Amino acid sequence: MSDMTDYKAESPAREAWRMFRRNVPALAGVLILGIIVLLTLYGQFFYAGDAFDVVWAPHEPPGATAEYPLGTDYLGRDIIAGLLTGGGPTLAVGAVAAAITMVIGITLGALAGFYGGWVDNLLMRITEFFQVLPALLFAMVLVTLFSPSLWTIAIAIGVVSWPQTARLTRAEFFKIKELEYVTAARAIGARNKRIIWTVILPNAMPPLIVSATLTIGVAILFEAGLSFLGLGDPNVMSWGLMIGANREYILDAWWPVTFPGLAIFFTVFAVSLIGDGLNDAFNPKLRER
Amino acid sequence: MTALLDINDLRVTFNTRYGEVTALDSVSLNVNAGETLGVVGESGCGKSITALATMGLIPSPPGRIAGGSIKLAGEELTGASDARLRALRGADIAMIFQEPMTSLNPVFTVGDQIAEAIMLHQKVSAAQAFKDAIALLDRVGIPSPAERARDYPHQLSGGMRQRVMIAMAVSCRPKVLIADEPTTALDVTVQAQIFDLLNEIQREFGAAIILITHDMGAISEMADRVAVMYAGRVIEQARADDVLDAPQHPYARGLIDCIPALGKGETELREIPGVVPPLHLLGAGCAFADRCAHKFARCESEKPLLADHGHHPAACHAVEEGRI
Amino acid sequence: MTALLRAEDLTVRFRLAKQSLFGPPVHLEAVRAVSFTLEKGRALGIVGESGSGKTTTAMAAIRLTEAAGGKVLFEGEDLLALDDEAMRARRRDIQLIFQDPYSSLNPRARVADIVREPMDLMEIGTPAERDARVRELFGLVGLRADQLGLFPHQFSGGQRQRISIARALSTNPKLLVCDEPVSALDVAIQAQILNLLARLKEELGLSYLFISHDLGVVRHVCDDVAVMYLGKIVEHGPRDAIFDAPQHPYSQALLAAAPSLKRRKSEGYVRPMKLSGDPPSPIRPPKGCAFADRCPKAQELCRDMPPEPHEEGALRVACHFPG
Numbered sequence: 001m002s003d004m005t006d007y008k009a010e011s012p013a014r015e016a017w018r019m020f021r022r023n024v025p026a027l028a029g030v031l032i033l034g035i036i037v038l039l040t041l042y043g044q045f046f047y048a049g050d051a052f053d054v055v056w057a058p059h060e061p062p063g064a065t066a067e068y069p070l071g072t073d074y075l076g077r078d079i080i081a082g083l084l085t086g087g088g089p090t091l092a093v094g095a096v097a098a099a100i101t102m103v104i105g106i107t108l109g110a111l112a113g114f115y116g117g118w119v120d121n122l123l124m125r126i127t128e129f130f131q132v133l134p135a136l137l138f139a140m141v142l143v144t145l146f147s148p149s150l151w152t153i154a155i156a157i158g159v160v161s162w163p164q165t166a167r168l169t170r171a172e173f174f175k176i177k178e179l180e181y182v183t184a185a186r187a188i189g190a191r192n193k194r195i196i197w198t199v200i201l202p203n204a205m206p207p208l209i210v211s212a213t214l215t216i217g218v219a220i221l222f223e224a225g226l227s228f229l230g231l232g233d234p235n236v237m238s239w240g241l242m243i244g245a246n247r248e249y250i251l252d253a254w255w256p257v258t259f260p261g262l263a264i265f266f267t268v269f270a271v272s273l274i275g276d277g278l279n280d281a282f283n284p285k286l287r288e289r
Numbered sequence: 290m291t292a293l294l295d296i297n298d299l300r301v302t303f304n305t306r307y308g309e310v311t312a313l314d315s316v317s318l319n320v321n322a323g324e325t326l327g328v329v330g331e332s333g334c335g336k337s338i339t340a341l342a343t344m345g346l347i348p349s350p351p352g353r354i355a356g357g358s359i360k361l362a363g364e365e366l367t368g369a370s371d372a373r374l375r376a377l378r379g380a381d382i383a384m385i386f387q388e389p390m391t392s393l394n395p396v397f398t399v400g401d402q403i404a405e406a407i408m409l410h411q412k413v414s415a416a417q418a419f420k421d422a423i424a425l426l427d428r429v430g431i432p433s434p435a436e437r438a439r440d441y442p443h444q445l446s447g448g449m450r451q452r453v454m455i456a457m458a459v460s461c462r463p464k465v466l467i468a469d470e471p472t473t474a475l476d477v478t479v480q481a482q483i484f485d486l487l488n489e490i491q492r493e494f495g496a497a498i499i500l501i502t503h504d505m506g507a508i509s510e511m512a513d514r515v516a517v518m519y520a521g522r523v524i525e526q527a528r529a530d531d532v533l534d535a536p537q538h539p540y541a542r543g544l545i546d547c548i549p550a551l552g553k554g555e556t557e558l559r560e561i562p563g564v565v566p567p568l569h570l571l572g573a574g575c576a577f578a579d580r581c582a583h584k585f586a587r588c589e590s591e592k593p594l595l596a597d598h599g600h601h602p603a604a605c606h607a608v609e610e611g612r613i
Numbered sequence: 614m615t616a617l618l619r620a621e622d623l624t625v626r627f628r629l630a631k632q633s634l635f636g637p638p639v640h641l642e643a644v645r646a647v648s649f650t651l652e653k654g655r656a657l658g659i660v661g662e663s664g665s666g667k668t669t670t671a672m673a674a675i676r677l678t679e680a681a682g683g684k685v686l687f688e689g690e691d692l693l694a695l696d697d698e699a700m701r702a703r704r705r706d707i708q709l710i711f712q713d714p715y716s717s718l719n720p721r722a723r724v725a726d727i728v729r730e731p732m733d734l735m736e737i738g739t740p741a742e743r744d745a746r747v748r749e750l751f752g753l754v755g756l757r758a759d760q761l762g763l764f765p766h767q768f769s770g771g772q773r774q775r776i777s778i779a780r781a782l783s784t785n786p787k788l789l790v791c792d793e794p795v796s797a798l799d800v801a802i803q804a805q806i807l808n809l810l811a812r813l814k815e816e817l818g819l820s821y822l823f824i825s826h827d828l829g830v831v832r833h834v835c836d837d838v839a840v841m842y843l844g845k846i847v848e849h850g851p852r853d854a855i856f857d858a859p860q861h862p863y864s865q866a867l868l869a870a871a872p873s874l875k876r877r878k879s880e881g882y883v884r885p886m887k888l889s890g891d892p893p894s895p896i897r898p899p900k901g902c903a904f905a906d907r908c909p910k911a912q913e914l915c916r917d918m919p920p921e922p923h924e925e926g927a928l929r930v931a932c933h934f935p936g
Binding site: 011012013179180181183184185186187188189190191194199202203 | 675677701702704705707708709711712713716717718719720721723730731734735764766777780784
């Protein structure tokens with residue numbers, strides 16, 4: 001309302017965190033994602049069993065045996081073991097793909113937004129080229145060309161999803177580079193490199209962090225899609241692979257597809273809640289409430 | 290005789306994260322037809338809230354009128370229905386805002402916007418309203434008004450847009466015109482044009498003008514009477530010449546001494562130290578005490594009331610006890 | 614007296630978006646062959662209304678905007694001819710204070726780091742010396758040492774402007790460019806900052822290039838004044854000469870328009886000189902005097918031929934019919 005100075009050093013990041021902590025859905029997202037990550041990291045130590053081992057008769061429904069509470073798939077493999085071991089690669093693909101997206105998107109977007117002119121023109125035409133490519137088809141081509149390993153899948157997803165991040169970064173840079181503190185940095189003799197990476201980028205981060213979070217969710221869905229089409233890495237158990245392998249029998253047995261599907265749903269849901277929470281936390285208009 | 294607009298003991302509160310704060314505290318102002326009242330103070334002093342309260346535009350929640358009365362030609366506005374306030378706004382009370390770019394709708398021509406304002410309050414045909422709009426644009430000094438009426442706001446300069454705002458505000462010949470920092474966004478030569486225009490319009494229409502400003506120079510050229518506000522209260526109120534020549538309250542004195550205005554001579558600028566206190570931290574004493582050179586014990590414990598202490602009304606213990 | 618900064622025929626052109634795909638590129642000449650001199654230890658005010666090119670002139674003079682032509686001599690050395698590295702080194706002598714205390718400080722940096730950054734970039738002193746200097750500067754501009762660790766949003770507008778000034782002073786500059794340093798502040802706070810600037814100029818022997826639209830502020834701070842209109846300086850000279858007896862009709866109109874405590878409504882004042890209309894478009898400046906369309910004294914000659922600046926007493930005036 002008026003000039004006020006409270007003498008508590010609170011950085012913008014801490015203030016965002018204070019907002020985030022008050023956001024119940026976002027905290028629920030953190031809780032859900034935390035449980036999922038813990039289960040995929042440590043679950044195997046408490047629940048022994050290889051996901052690829054045939055342990056029982058095929059298509060054992062959930063609850064039929066005490067030993068395999070969620071039943072078995074079409075080969076007689078334990079679904080719980082699949083969920084626990086498959087989560088790690090799924091999440092890893094999501095994280096790696098999001099990281100690739102951010103690196104490419106932020107670099108190109110920052111250069112285009114900062115320099116403008118022909119640099120911007122060139123980079124934006126490249127961006128548009130990638131944006132109009134049918135992402136799923138392009139990723140399928142990449143995966144088919146370079147044998148379907150988790151890495152190629154992650155890279156393929158990253159390569160097709162960066163254009164949005166690049167556009168967002170560019171827009172933020174266009175806005176922020178006009179602000180006086182950027183001119184101030186130039187006036188004290190800062191080089192372009194420093195202005196881009198230490199002055200503008202930290203101020204452009206909030207929407208980018210939100211976008212990165214959401215990208216993780218998209219990447220997980222993407223991986224599931226590729227695996228569903230039979231393009232997953234057959235040597236590594238993932239939720240997508242479980243769905244892909246069992247999809248032909250879905251009319252006979254719903255559970256081998258449903259449980260990994262639910263796992264993906266909850267993961268993406270939790271990530272979205274966190275993304276929305278971060279968005280609110282970084283949005284200064286909501287801060288005053 | 291009561292004044293045309295009579296604000297009495299008005300109190301406005303806002304709910305904030307610091308709890309309920311008092312944005313206006315026992316504010317009494319009045320203005321007569323054909324007269325200009327200047328309301329002056331720094332940002333956060335409550336001058337704009339006073340304007341919004343008069344227009345019935347206090348955002349509620351979080352704000353609310355907690356007491357007092359606002360009477361327009363004898364009619365009480367504080368408890369009036371939304372429909373009644375809507376009928377009065379634009380017709381009997383109109384307002385001109387600080388930033389003419391954001392207060393005009395960018396997707397309609399200025400002629401259409403003025404015609405719209407006319408048709409809201411008068412039963413005329415659209416064609417007639419548009420004709421009236423052109424006449425108004427001519428009246429506020431816009432060259433080739435018939436063509437300009439078909440322009441969109443972004444095609445006009447800042448000064449022209451403010452003239453359009455004035456044309457819209459006076460379209461229904463309001464009794465009271467509230468101008469909230471109408472020239473802050475404009476250049477000085479354009480500001481001078483707008484001031485002269487407002488004075489002309491007042492002479493012609495006999496409207497009462499409330500000019501809200503932070504600029505003592507504007508007060509000098511525009512106002513008949515002045516109310517100086519600080520932290521939600523009126524701390525001095527008198528004829529403009531009295532306040533400018535013999536300010537009583539130390540804050541009013543400081544406001545005049547601190548501006549490097551033309552026509553003031555070569556004195557060094559006297560500073561008012563510190564900043565306006567946030568409303569939620571106002572204590573029991575005078576809100577200005579922490580910045581005041583004449584502070585004494587009484588200022589810490591008791592809020593001074595606006596009263597005549599020999600010259601003209603001021604709310605200051607030091608003036609009351611003859612210490613200044 | 615020696616000239617600290619001297620601009621000669623400084624010109625700035627902006628390229629606008631093309632009107633049509635195959636049309637020629639359109640240029641806007643924001644600053645048109647401007648010349649001025651700032652003496653050491655003095656303050657030169659550049660006044661003008663929006664669109665006059667006053668800020669662009671200053672930014673081009675210190676190479677924060679690219680100039681299309683002319684020279685800028687800083688202590689005799691042409692800044693426009695320096696290569697990037699040499700210019701970077703020169704920046705320690707030339708610092709800047711902005712209008713908006715809210716957008717001129719990086720919101721994600723602590724204020725101590727903001728004040729320290731120029732010294733880090735220019736590698737001035739040891740890290741310990743830089744810390745000591747930051748504390749010293751905080752005291753100099755009237756901030757407290759316990760505020761060093763705070764972020765910009767925790768300060769009021771006036772305090773932020775003090776931080777901005779401390780940052781500008783950290784490299785011991787010779788020239789401070791002040792771009793409307795008080796126009797975003799409340800009047801009571803303006804006086805604090807203006808007095809601070811006046812004190813610093815005396816104590817540190819600084820020179821100011823001071824851009825403002827507020828004649829009262831310029832009169833208070835500056836020793837010399839240049840009045841700009843549509844990208845040109847129309848009148849340039851010592852403060853008192855300009856304020857007491859302006860020769861250019863535009864300067865006269867500007868003074869007549871500025872609110873003054875001497876003009877009272879109760880006395881029914883009449884403005885001595887009124888301007889109507891707006892300045893012409895800088896994309897197609899008139900071929901004669903740019904002010905001719907609004908000038909009460911304009912004649913045929915004014916519309917045909919641009920006036921050349923010439924001496925009128927202590928002033929340099931660009932007008933065919935001064936006085």
